[in-house]
Amino acid sequence: MDAGILVLDASLLVKSWNRWNEGVWGLRPEEVQGLDVFGLDIGLPLERLRAEMLRVLGRDTEHVEQVVTAVDRRGRSLTCRVRISPLRYGSQASQGVVLIIEDVAEARQDQDHARYHGGEHKLGHSIAQLGRIALPDLLVDVAPQAFRAMLAPVLEGTRP
Numbered sequence: 001m002d003a004g005i006l007v008l009d010a011s012l013l014v015k016s017w018n019r020w021n022e023g024v025w026g027l028r029p030e031e032v033q034g035l036d037v038f039g040l041d042i043g044l045p046l047e048r049l050r051a052e053m054l055r056v057l058g059r060d061t062e063h064v065e066q067v068v069t070a071v072d073r074r075g076r077s078l079t080c081r082v083r084i085s086p087l088r089y090g091s092q093a094s095q096g097v098v099l100i101i102e103d104v105a106e107a108r109q110d111q112d113h114a115r116y117h118g119g120e121h122k123l124g125h126s127i128a129q130l131g132r133i134a135l136p137d138l139l140v141d142v143a144p145q146a147f148r149a150m151l152a153p154v155l156e157g158t159r160p
Helices: 019-025 046-057 104-117 119-123 144-156
Strands: 004-009 014-017 064-071 077-087 096-103
Touching: 004 019, 004 077, 019 096, 046 064, 046 077, 046 096, 077 104, 096 104
Parallel strands: none
Antiparallel strands: 004 014, 004 096, 064 077, 077 096
């Protein structure tokens, strides 16, 4: 998944933390589970989102979306779209909140790249999907030996 998912209980304690969060903020799930979200030392301005989280938790609004500037664990600036939604089981009252955090600049860069190169149209896959597909899977008509022969000059650092 290309987004962070952060699940908080009704006391705003961390219940779930996915790999995207680990990669971007540098903390593993076992380091954050059960902690007050506002005590986390990450580059996402969570304090600025507190009022919105409380509004969603209190059912004042169904969901909120806000764009914030953040800093990842490497010191790189990010523009993040944060969607805050209630955590509900059936028709019960909200049991907490779910934050979905997306690096907007990265998503826009993927869209621009796709538009410029036409990869999505030509290959029938999104840029994100293409990044996860092995090259031999795209070249289905090329035998494995021929594929290795095509790559040999590149791998050996020689010119064909």
